[in-house]
Amino acid sequence: MEYKGFFSDDVGSFMRSPVREIFKKVDLASIYSFAGGYPDAATFPIDDIRRISAQVLEKYGAKALQYGATQGVPELREVIARRYGVAVENVQITTSSQQGIDVCTRVFANPGDVILTTAPTYLGALQSFKSYRTQIRTLGAGDDLPLDNFALRAHPSQPNGWTPPAYEAAGGHGCQGQVSPAAKVKFCYVIPDFQNPSGETMTLEEREKLVAMAREQDFLIVEDSPYRELRYSGEPVPTIYSLAPERTLHLGSFSKIFAPGFRLGWILGPVELLDQIYVCKQSLDLCPPIFDQYIAAEFMGSGALDANLQKSIALYRAKRDKMLSLLEQYMPAGVSWTHPEGGLFLFLTLPEGFDTVALYDRALSAGVAYVAGSFFYPDGSHRNTMRLNFSFLDASRMEAGIRLLAEVIQ
Numbered sequence: 210m211e212y213k214g215f216f217s218d219d220v221g222s223f224m225r226s227p228v229r230e231i232f233k234k235v236d237l238a239s240i241y242s243f244a245g246g247y248p249d250a251a252t253f254p255i256d257d258i259r260r261i262s263a264q265v266l267e268k269y270g271a272k273a274l275q276y277g278a279t280q281g282v283p284e285l286r287e288v289i290a291r292r293y294g295v296a297v298e299n300v301q302i303t304t305s306s307q308q309g310i311d312v313c314t315r316v317f318a319n320p321g322d323v324i325l326t327t328a329p330t331y332l333g334a335l336q337s338f339k340s341y342r343t344q345i346r347t348l349g350a351g352d353d354l355p356l357d358n359f360a361l362r363a364h365p366s367q368p369n370g371w372t373p374p375a376y377e378a379a380g381g382h383g384c385q386g387q388v389s390p391a392a393k394v395k396f397c398y399v400i401p402d403f404q405n406p407s408g409e410t411m412t413l414e415e416r417e418k419l420v421a422m423a424r425e426q427d428f429l430i431v432e433d434s435p436y437r438e439l440r441y442s443g444e445p446v447p448t449i450y451s452l453a454p455e456r457t458l459h460l461g462s463f464s465k466i467f468a469p470g471f472r473l474g475w476i477l478g479p480v481e482l483l484d485q486i487y488v489c490k491q492s493l494d495l496c497p498p499i500f501d502q503y504i505a506a507e508f509m510g511s512g513a514l515d516a517n518l519q520k521s522i523a524l525y526r527a528k529r530d531k532m533l534s535l536l537e538q539y540m541p542a543g544v545s546w547t548h549p550e551g552g553l554f555l556f557l558t559l560p561e562g563f564d565t566v567a568l569y570d571r572a573l574s575a576g577v578a579y580v581a582g583s584f585f586y587p588d589g590s591h592r593n594t595m596r597l598n599f600s601f602l603d604a605s606r607m608e609a610g611i612r613l614l615a616e617v618i619q
């Protein structure tokens with residue numbers, strides 16, 4: 210049967226995740242993988258979950274297994290509101306922060322609308338932006354653009370690969386250059402804390418610059434922050450949401466501070482914006498998983514999350530430090546990398562002329578996996594970069610993997 214005629218126009222814009230394709234090709238246990246963004250399974254609080262699951266069933270009975278409110282169960286919204294100092298009305302629970310990104314794109318962007326982001330940026334966000342047929346524009350080097358330092362710091366050895374548009378107000382919104390003047394900039398998507406993929410953190414000045422620009426040009430900011438609580442050194446920087454609560458949607462996630470299998474996240478934002486997200490989510494999933502939410506509420510509200518987080522931070526800090534010292538020890542001259550203060554990733558820049566996409570099969574045959582950095586650039590540039598995850602492998606496997614990778618590069 211011929212199926213082609215059945216697909217919607219959107220399907221042509223869907224983008225397969227190269228990361229997931231890598232996972233299909235290899236058995237992760239059989240190689241040294243720096244490719245995924247997997248938390249260390251040792252951080253999953255299995256005993257707490259066993260205990261709290263029984264408590265939840267005891268306390269809520271069938272209610273814990275029933276459909277529930279689209280905004281999320283009140284218990285979880287209240288715990289999150291208290292933790293982050295916002296009103297309960299400003300909290301919407303999501304079925305993970307990937308859904309948060311997708312629902313924001315669906316609610317705010319028409320096909321052809323412009324979404325600003327950094328280069329590089331999170332691949333899963335690019336997948337959402339493309340699937341709704343938006344135009345993706347990156348903030349790069351240039352005097353009139355925010356985040357210029359941010360982009361440059363991520364790539365000390367490289368000029369930014371994309372020619373920045375001279376950003377200008379066209380009827381309040383707009384970008385010069387390839388973008389039609391009628392195209393509206395709806396939001397800027399950033400991961401300000403320990404970015405995926407670069408591991409970099411935006412300074413307060415960069416955040417303020419972005420907020421000033423958003424206010425001047427009248428666009429929203431989607432602040433995706435799944436790693437914010439995983440800080441191993443340095444001082445926390447205020448969230449963009451705290452600087453501009455009237456135009457920021459702050460996406461949080463339980464994936465890296467609890468367990469990704471729960472598929473739970475949240476959005477903090479203005480009530481009027483959350484209301485449309487609430488309506489949109491009715492057609493997506495009716496409600497986030499109820500049993501998971503009651504468990505997460507108890508885990509966060511009782512202090513068990515903070516106790517577990519302390520252990521996770523100590524573990525990941527040691528892993529980050531180990532990875533940095535291994536890179537120092539084994540990488541050939543000319544290779545540079547970022548020095549993240551938190552999160553799960555760092556970003557390598559190889560000398561000009563290297564192609565990490567082409568190198569990949571050789572690395573895989575040698576038994577080591579990474580993600581080519583160009584996948585995180587909307588224009589596919591920066592083929593001499595790669596993302597490495599430092600949370601997944603234990604110290605001895607990490608050392609064996611970095612040694613192999615250095616040999617492949619050499």
Ligand SMILES: Cc1ncc(COP(=O)(O)O)c(C=O)c1O
Binds near residue numbers: 306
């Ligand atoms: C920046 C960023 N946003 C969102 C996600 C998705 O997280 P979740 O498991 O909450 O959907 C990830 C996952 O790696 C991420 O790195």
